[in-house]
Amino acid sequence: MISAIGEVLLGKEHQVRLALACLLARGHLLIEDLPGMGKTTLAEALARSFGLGFKRVSFTSDLLPADLTGLNVFDPAAASFHFQPGPLFSQVLLADEINRASPRTQSALLEAMAAGRVSVDGTSHPLPRPFLVIATQNGLDQGGTSALPESQLDRFLMRLSLGYPPRQAERALLQGEGLRPDGITHAFGPDDLLQLQERCDRQHCSGALLDYVLDLLERSRRQPFQGHPLSPRAGLALVAAARAWSLLEGRDHVIPDDVQAVLAAVCEHRMDGGQRGDTDRELSQRLQEGVDGLR
Amino acid sequence: MSRAAAPLQWLTMGLLAVGLLGLSPALSLSLLAFGLAVLTALKLREARRIEERRVVALLQLVCAGLLAALRPELGPSLLQGLAILMALAGLLALELGAGPDWKALLRRSLQVLLAALPIALVLFLLLPRLTPFSNLGTGHGMGAVTGLSDSMEPGSIAKLSVSREAAARVAFPLGGGPPPLEQRYWRVLVHERFDGRSWRSAEPPFARPAAGQPTPAPPPPAPGEGIQLWLTEPSGLSTVPWSGAGRPLSADLNLQRSGELLNRAPGSQRRVYALTRTAEPGDWRSVPPGPSDLLLPRGENPKLEALAGEWRRLGSERERLNAAGSWFRAQPFRYSLEPGALPRQAPLDHFLFETRLGFCGHYASAFTTLMRAAGVPARVVSGYRGGQWVQPVGGTGYIDLRQADAHAWSEVWLQGEGWRRVDPTAWADGDPLASATAGAGSLAGAGGPWDWLQQQWWGLDIAWARWWLGYDSEQQQALVARLLGKQRHLLGLVVLLAVAISLAASLGGLGWLGRRRSGDPLRLELERTLRAFARQGMAPQAGETLAGFAQRLTRRWPELAGPLGDFVEQYQGQRFASTPSRSGRREAQRLGRVLRRSLNTGIQSKEAVQRVDR
Numbered sequence: 001m002i003s004a005i006g007e008v009l010l011g012k013e014h015q016v017r018l019a020l021a022c023l024l025a026r027g028h029l030l031i032e033d034l035p036g037m038g039k040t041t042l043a044e045a046l047a048r049s050f051g052l053g054f055k056r057v058s059f060t061s062d063l064l065p066a067d068l069t070g071l072n073v074f075d076p077a078a079a080s081f082h083f084q085p086g087p088l089f090s091q092v093l094l095a096d097e098i099n100r101a102s103p104r105t106q107s108a109l110l111e112a113m114a115a116g117r118v119s120v121d122g123t124s125h126p127l128p129r130p131f132l133v134i135a136t137q138n139g140l141d142q143g144g145t146s147a148l149p150e151s152q153l154d155r156f157l158m159r160l161s162l163g164y165p166p167r168q169a170e171r172a173l174l175q176g177e178g179l180r181p182d183g184i185t186h187a188f189g190p191d192d193l194l195q196l197q198e199r200c201d202r203q204h205c206s207g208a209l210l211d212y213v214l215d216l217l218e219r220s221r222r223q224p225f226q227g228h229p230l231s232p233r234a235g236l237a238l239v240a241a242a243r244a245w246s247l248l249e250g251r252d253h254v255i256p257d258d259v260q261a262v263l264a265a266v267c268e269h270r271m272d273g274g275q276r277g278d279t280d281r282e283l284s285q286r287l288q289e290g291v292d293g294l295r
Numbered sequence: 296m297s298r299a300a301a302p303l304q305w306l307t308m309g310l311l312a313v314g315l316l317g318l319s320p321a322l323s324l325s326l327l328a329f330g331l332a333v334l335t336a337l338k339l340r341e342a343r344r345i346e347e348r349r350v351v352a353l354l355q356l357v358c359a360g361l362l363a364a365l366r367p368e369l370g371p372s373l374l375q376g377l378a379i380l381m382a383l384a385g386l387l388a389l390e391l392g393a394g395p396d397w398k399a400l401l402r403r404s405l406q407v408l409l410a411a412l413p414i415a416l417v418l419f420l421l422l423p424r425l426t427p428f429s430n431l432g433t434g435h436g437m438g439a440v441t442g443l444s445d446s447m448e449p450g451s452i453a454k455l456s457v458s459r460e461a462a463a464r465v466a467f468p469l470g471g472g473p474p475p476l477e478q479r480y481w482r483v484l485v486h487e488r489f490d491g492r493s494w495r496s497a498e499p500p501f502a503r504p505a506a507g508q509p510t511p512a513p514p515p516p517a518p519g520e521g522i523q524l525w526l527t528e529p530s531g532l533s534t535v536p537w538s539g540a541g542r543p544l545s546a547d548l549n550l551q552r553s554g555e556l557l558n559r560a561p562g563s564q565r566r567v568y569a570l571t572r573t574a575e576p577g578d579w580r581s582v583p584p585g586p587s588d589l590l591l592p593r594g595e596n597p598k599l600e601a602l603a604g605e606w607r608r609l610g611s612e613r614e615r616l617n618a619a620g621s622w623f624r625a626q627p628f629r630y631s632l633e634p635g636a637l638p639r640q641a642p643l644d645h646f647l648f649e650t651r652l653g654f655c656g657h658y659a660s661a662f663t664t665l666m667r668a669a670g671v672p673a674r675v676v677s678g679y680r681g682g683q684w685v686q687p688v689g690g691t692g693y694i695d696l697r698q699a700d701a702h703a704w705s706e707v708w709l710q711g712e713g714w715r716r717v718d719p720t721a722w723a724d725g726d727p728l729a730s731a732t733a734g735a736g737s738l739a740g741a742g743g744p745w746d747w748l749q750q751q752w753w754g755l756d757i758a759w760a761r762w763w764l765g766y767d768s769e770q771q772q773a774l775v776a777r778l779l780g781k782q783r784h785l786l787g788l789v790v791l792l793a794v795a796i797s798l799a800a801s802l803g804g805l806g807w808l809g810r811r812r813s814g815d816p817l818r819l820e821l822e823r824t825l826r827a828f829a830r831q832g833m834a835p836q837a838g839e840t841l842a843g844f845a846q847r848l849t850r851r852w853p854e855l856a857g858p859l860g861d862f863v864e865q866y867q868g869q870r871f872a873s874t875p876s877r878s879g880r881r882e883a884q885r886l887g888r889v890l891r892r893s894l895n896t897g898i899q900s901k902e903a904v905q906r907v908d909r
Contacts (some may be wrong), residue, residue: 204873252870256840289837294821294844295870 028155
């Protein structure tokens, strides 16, 4: 399946894997990159490969929460209100340019992400399962954007950056060898995804591995360390992502290499507070080097 | 503060109390130890805060130390060691917080104690020694039980003959084996005053030197000289058993002119002492008899005096002795533990010419009286005879003397020879020792498994006495002389240095234990393997995982890919998979060895190829 998506997203196998791991770990994905790097393509390919329902919302500064969640509309025939679901009620939601929306709207989206349900006028409506939000954010300094606060960045399991494709891949792209996302025939269904997500939870984490994770967390909280300290939620996210990664590696247990593979994606945006450094994994690299990986 | 702290400290108090029970109140320091223990217990009762508990732990340790000085024998020492272990565990429970459980606390406490061993050894071997406190005490015996007493009246030993109670042990640590059975006579008391019924020691028995008065230390045994090491149970006597040959090695033992060994420590205590062991007869043997050695109440036993009168006509004392011997052997004397009481009137006549039934007291008494009546200076000696030779498992053999081995015999003065031991009991029919073998030379008979255990324990006791109590200032001086030779003035420096080194070793050992606890065999195997690669210049980078490191290693040594992959896979399987197993760990260790071997052989062969190329 990775190769299938990889054919769509040429030369980005690692990012595809991470995105897939994020999906398996029931996490949400934040893709931060310049326009035209294939963010939307990745989201669409992911959704299609599992046969998931896919919707896309382009966030603008005048987008209201109700535009996302849906609202109760009056049905004159029945003389009553009935709920008209918004685009949130899909299995994969691509939230484009999330930083353009007002904080109020962002917050509504993030609460739906965390709780898995939407409350409208006192009634709560469960969201479909699986539910994955892929948000994109434009990294360029632009007017009229409100950057996500740190507390909300924390809700994204991973932040990815696609980056430019390698020359070879770009050449293939230009030659038109890439696949269109709608060309993916899905081999898995949504039920398969749910099963895989459950299998992820059963991936074995030994005491030695948890010690490694704990050492990483402690290292981030100890001076001298430039970044923000990692929260317990970050620890949970790290373990969940490492579990998904180990499943993708075909193992039934997690090893430190799995943790290191997802460390930058899971932890970098929690540590840099949304301010990107010169290189996108500088802090997590430093964190990883500060903890003995030989366990 | 752990919840185990209070129970541990009370347990320590209990152990200390048991240790205190064995103290003799005759020793002045006993009162101090007792008072200290009571104060500690009171303090423990009211202690609430952690600081107070710490004080209690300190007091307990001081108390145990005081006990150790007062009771250095093996049994009490073990008890004191246990008390110290518990006191330390209590202290650790105070300091380590709620974490560790009982077992962990005791283990830590044991580790701390073991870590203190090197420094204790240095201090034991090199620090100038104090005189044992147990010798400073004064006071009188507590009326202990023994088969012997200052006054001997035939019949007094009868009731003791059946007692299996322990009397003494003697070992010969420098080899030489047990003396033959017929030479196993252990002197304790000499009785020379006879009033017709009972034999008493000379009065006043001895000039007792004032306690505490310094006595010059006896010279150490010459090389090649044997040693007899005695451990005696408490007796009310002021003399202690010995073989009759040799010279005391302890300053508080005085050899009397009568051949008795005077013990200046209170007889109510167990006693450990050593003498040299020689075949030479002691000097006491040639000390001429005094007038009291011929005294006897005339006219009390007319038949006896008549018989002795016949022998008086013989020329030499030796002939009179031989005549008496042949007379005894010709008469139908029989040995018995229940001869019945002798009449008040002419008791010895009654024994010699009518009942002819008795035990050692009767024979020694009658024979000595006969000799005196025949004009030969004679006296009664009491002590122990025989004894069972015990070979404890893995220890030095020793002779086990029971109260049943108590015995009395005679000594007669022969011109030109000195005092000669004569045992008239041996002439009687049915003398139990005559039929005994050297192994079971005791009249106490064979004991059960409890006795066997006790004898093993005594074997340990003797070893303890020999190596621990027996290490006195002379041996220490000898050791220092051997170590330093002429540089004796450097002793202080050497002690300081040794203390520092042993302290460092102890701390290092504790640190190593601490580190080792966090590591397991699997981890050690990994570290060994990493060291092997580090020697070849490949060390893991910061934060690198084993798999990542293995990849780099494979790039450097492609031929190692196989064993490296096997090891990493097995290691990670054991480390991170859900079912680690002992056999899996062994397999990982084996693969680690394979990997290191192939690393070394691979590099060697590469070097060989390079050499050939050159």
